[in-house]
Amino acid sequence: MAKVQIPHPVYTLSLPYRPQTRSHAAAKKATLRIRFVIVGGGAAGLACAVALRRVGHQVIVLEKDLNFVGSSKRRGIRMPPNMTKIFNYWGMSGDVDDIGTPVDRLIISRLENAYLLGIHQWEYELVQEAGGEFTAVSHYRLRKLLLEAAVELGAVIRTNAEVVEIAADCRSLRLASGEVIQADVIIGADGNRGLCRKLLCPNDPPNGTGVMLFDSVIPGDSIRADPELSSLLQREQVSQWAWFGHERASLCCPIGPSQDLDLAFHFYAIDDGATEGWDDILSPEQFAPYLSGTEPRIQKLGRLARPTRVRMMERTFPEEWVHETGRLVIVGSAAHPFPPAVMYGPSMSLEDASVLAKLFSHLGREEQIRSFLYAFQNLREGRCQSNRALDIGNIKFMMVPTGEMTEMRDKMMRARYDQGRNVLEDGTVAQWDRNRELFGYDAEDEADNWWVQWGLLQERARAAHLENGVRLDLFALDVNMRIA
Numbered sequence: 001m002a003k004v005q006i007p008h009p010v011y012t013l014s015l016p017y018r019p020q021t022r023s024h025a026a027a028k029k030a031t032l033r034i035r036f037v038i039v040g041g042g043a044a045g046l047a048c049a050v051a052l053r054r055v056g057h058q059v060i061v062l063e064k065d066l067n068f069v070g071s072s073k074r075r076g077i078r079m080p081p082n083m084t085k086i087f088n089y090w091g092m093s094g095d096v097d098d099i100g101t102p103v104d105r106l107i108i109s110r111l112e113n114a115y116l117l118g119i120h121q122w123e124y125e126l127v128q129e130a131g132g133e134f135t136a137v138s139h140y141r142l143r144k145l146l147l148e149a150a151v152e153l154g155a156v157i158r159t160n161a162e163v164v165e166i167a168a169d170c171r172s173l174r175l176a177s178g179e180v181i182q183a184d185v186i187i188g189a190d191g192n193r194g195l196c197r198k199l200l201c202p203n204d205p206p207n208g209t210g211v212m213l214f215d216s217v218i219p220g221d222s223i224r225a226d227p228e229l230s231s232l233l234q235r236e237q238v239s240q241w242a243w244f245g246h247e248r249a250s251l252c253c254p255i256g257p258s259q260d261l262d263l264a265f266h267f268y269a270i271d272d273g274a275t276e277g278w279d280d281i282l283s284p285e286q287f288a289p290y291l292s293g294t295e296p297r298i299q300k301l302g303r304l305a306r307p308t309r310v311r312m313m314e315r316t317f318p319e320e321w322v323h324e325t326g327r328l329v330i331v332g333s334a335a336h337p338f339p340p341a342v343m344y345g346p347s348m349s350l351e352d353a354s355v356l357a358k359l360f361s362h363l364g365r366e367e368q369i370r371s372f373l374y375a376f377q378n379l380r381e382g383r384c385q386s387n388r389a390l391d392i393g394n395i396k397f398m399m400v401p402t403g404e405m406t407e408m409r410d411k412m413m414r415a416r417y418d419q420g421r422n423v424l425e426d427g428t429v430a431q432w433d434r435n436r437e438l439f440g441y442d443a444e445d446e447a448d449n450w451w452v453q454w455g456l457l458q459e460r461a462r463a464a465h466l467e468n469g470v471r472l473d474l475f476a477l478d479v480n481m482r483i484a
């Protein structure tokens, strides 16, 4: 029987995701506009589509899944200020308010007995300084928002469009249907096991962190119906909740618009054989043994949850994010895989998009493409490395085995709380305290600084070369820019 061809649906303004009109803030447009083909419609791919359309480039996103937005319906994401500020730059702060809730403080207790260790309130000045708020949303709503914005800005999004081959010169790619698509630049946003990542990182040993995550979103109605749990979703001051335990830990965060909050429930334990995907869904009975000996609220949450069990991985960062042709770059979890349900993972994808588009807003000549792509890796690699280490450190810190060290830590935190002070200030909890400085990062500024320091230098050197016959080795300048 002949195989039935399913077309590649293209999302347009009239299709299911009906966008509202947003006030996309104006951005400087590139004088040379090129065609970017993005492989993958996850948060990273869609964010790149939004950012590159804003600066005037053509964008096509190829996504293999038909239901790529709906597949992440029951998951929660914490968006730190370094991420929400990017939406602010894009003129989308109202959209973030519509889908998320600002979270003001963190309440920390012991996992075994609910003993309160302390409270940390994000200071008003910190939030002002950072230029964005700490906001919690569902993964689904975030992807849907990015999809709507990308379509509204004129990106073409094609689903059921699996890329199966990339040409050696990276100027075209072939879909499973046989169709060939031409590109000026290919952006590999196809995740931590995708084709583009494999091109640049053929040896990719799957290193576990030793920790597994049980990830779930519990509907708000069932939380509010239980007097013992209802405070977890209090609206007066929306709080994030953390429980520190012996080789286990938990984090809860209200997600969604404030009138319709659900609870994202993350539980961490020592990995006893979890898998990396998102389809190992546990029943309450299967989950119960992992929760034994925890405080009553956690046990109740466990009974309400249908968690997905995911192995937390620490996959390799490829040495090169840019293909030798200078026409393909990897972004998001293809370049810097983060474990799931950590603070900074999704925000790194938005920063990637913001930096990449800011660089390509200066595109005036084809020869700049390669150096912009190298600059992108240069600007992003160190920050992603250190944030991932911090994220993994934060999770492990919450589950340090009980002993002298944890007793001391807990006593110090409680003492601060009794004095009416923030528990995470002044480096008492060194790992968590660093979050503060990371919120202030400004992806657009980073790209601007590079342009002023290196991009313009290269342009001036070229102009001198053309006008005065000055012999300058532009390739050497390119290499130096990579090293700097």
Ligand SMILES: Cc1cc2nc3c(=O)[nH]c(=O)nc-3n(C[C@H](O)[C@H](O)[C@H](O)COP(=O)(O)OP(=O)(O)OC[C@H]3O[C@@H](n4cnc5c(N)ncnc54)[C@H](O)[C@@H]3O)c2cc1C
Binding pocket: 039, 040, 041, 042, 043, 044, 045, 062, 063, 064, 065, 068, 071, 072, 074, 075, 076, 077, 139, 161, 162, 163, 164, 189, 190, 191, 192, 194, 195, 215, 278, 331, 332, 333, 334, 338, 339, 340, 341, 342, 345, 346, 349
């Ligand atoms: C279903 C799902 C649910 C997730 N839920 C959470 C969560 O709750 N919390 C969390 O912190 N992180 C979650 N993640 C991971 C999170 O999205 C990423 O870590 C992060 O946001 C960066 O995303 P990304 O776009 O780089 O990669 P991904 O989110 O992995 O997206 C990659 C996309 O590329 C597509 N793709 C792959 N290969 C091809 C190909 N050959 N052709 C075309 N398309 C291709 C995939 O279908 C996918 O949509 C989830 C990922 C997925 C896929």
